Amino acid sequence: MSDILSSVDQRTQLAGQNRLELLLFKIDARQLFAINVFKVREVIPEPKYKTVPQSHPYVIGIANIRGHATPLIQLASPLGRHSQVPLGQGFIIVTEFNRMVQGFRVDAVDKIINISWEAVLPPPKSSRSGHYMTAVTQHEDQLIEILDVERILADVRGLEANVSESLRNEGATAQQQRPHRILVVDDSSVARLQVRRTLEQIGVEVELANDGREALEKLEAMAAQSAPEEWFDAVVSDIEMPRMDGYTLCSRLRADERLAKLPIILHTSLSGSFNQAMIERVGASSFLPKFHPDELASSVLHVLEHAR
Structure with a gap:
């Protein structure tokens, strides 16, 4: 699965063309979700990890990924969904954004699609994913929910806005x-x-x-x-x-x-x-x-x- 992102460097050519590439994945058997490829370092099978006492409820543990202690967030939790894959058998989307590296646990990774930002629309207010969805798009007649992973991370780590x-x-x-x-x-x-x-x-x-x-x-x-x-x-x-x-x-x-x-x-x-x-x-x-x-x-x- 790691080769799904093997040509990320080539995707920098999309910048400035009002286009993006989305990594599609599933958290349960029904809905497709997405994250911008530029936020993704790699996709790996779920590794062994250590639980951390008194950690945030969304955090399932800390894993050693390429020599770095990386927090793993169960993405189903903030969305109010239930993973259909037993722990240890899912996938981790290792991401880097807001100057931090973290992994999001998902059931399965689907593929990467290339679309125009014009095809990405604000989310409907009635969505089950609620305020954790930043936008939606359509691909092959299927609705794709683009997650606001910044908001999920803010819930885990807290907001920082104090100026000196x-x-x-x-x-x-x-x-x-x-x-x-x-x-x-x-x-x-x-x-x-x-x-x-x-x-x-x-x-x-x-x-x-x-x-x-x-x-x-x-x-x-x-x-x-x-x-x-x-x-x-x-x-x-x-x-x-x-x-x-x-x-x-x-x-x-x-x-x-x-x-x-x-x-x-x-x-x-x-x-x-x-x-x-x-x-x-x-x-x-x-x-x-x-x-x-x-x-x-x-x-x-x-x-x-x-x-x-």
């Missing part, structure tokens, strides 16, 4: 000169909450958008209907989002003469050197991996200072 006193003071000084307003774009409700809490601590007014298309519509309407002094001072955007990804959003803004100079920080759970190359290709102001409150606050203050 020095940066709060720096933000207060900047706000005295002129109030600032930033558009935050992210399809994960947990990520939006973290970013908003962080930026509000440095005195920045925050408006939210759920995906790149919604953000583009807001910004185009702003440019058409209001004076420049009423515009957003910067955009903080996720990369992987339904309907329009962050790379495409950035490219579209740079192509609009009215918005071409708007500072854009790409703030993403994804890792990899291709991200660094892409910020230059699409014209982003900076790239920042999630999630460290002081780094985000410092980056935003730097962008605002540079813009002034």
Whole structure:
């Protein structure tokens, strides 16, 4: 099963084309779920692991994977589902995002599909997977639920959004000169909450958008209907989002003469050197991996200072 990801390096070519590849898997016999391939290191048969007393209920244990102690999360638990495969006989999707490595236990891994972000839609409110689903798509007439693994990880590890006193003071000084307003774009409700809490601590007014298309519509309407002094001072955007990804959003803004100079920080759970190359290709102001409150606050203050 590990060879299912053998050509991941080639998939970096998808970046900036508003396309993504999804790894499909099952937690029970019925529903197909998915995760962005860029978050996946490898897929392995379920290894031996040690249970950890007083660990989070979603965590089944710690396994030694390639020399590193890796927490294993039973993905069926937060979704309110029941694994159909006995412990020890499932698969582990080893992931890396938000600067952490963890494994998600699933019943079976299906395949990888290549689709357009435009075919990825916000989730219906009536879904059984509830707030742990970030989007849905269709493949071969079957509904696929794309999981908000950032939210699952936040439930296990807790939210971090406290900014240091020095940066709060720096933000207060900047706000005295002129109030600032930033558009935050992210399809994960947990990520939006973290970013908003962080930026509000440095005195920045925050408006939210759920995906790149919604953000583009807001910004185009702003440019058409209001004076420049009423515009957003910067955009903080996720990369992987339904309907329009962050790379495409950035490219579209740079192509609009009215918005071409708007500072854009790409703030993403994804890792990899291709991200660094892409910020230059699409014209982003900076790239920042999630999630460290002081780094985000410092980056935003730097962008605002540079813009002034």
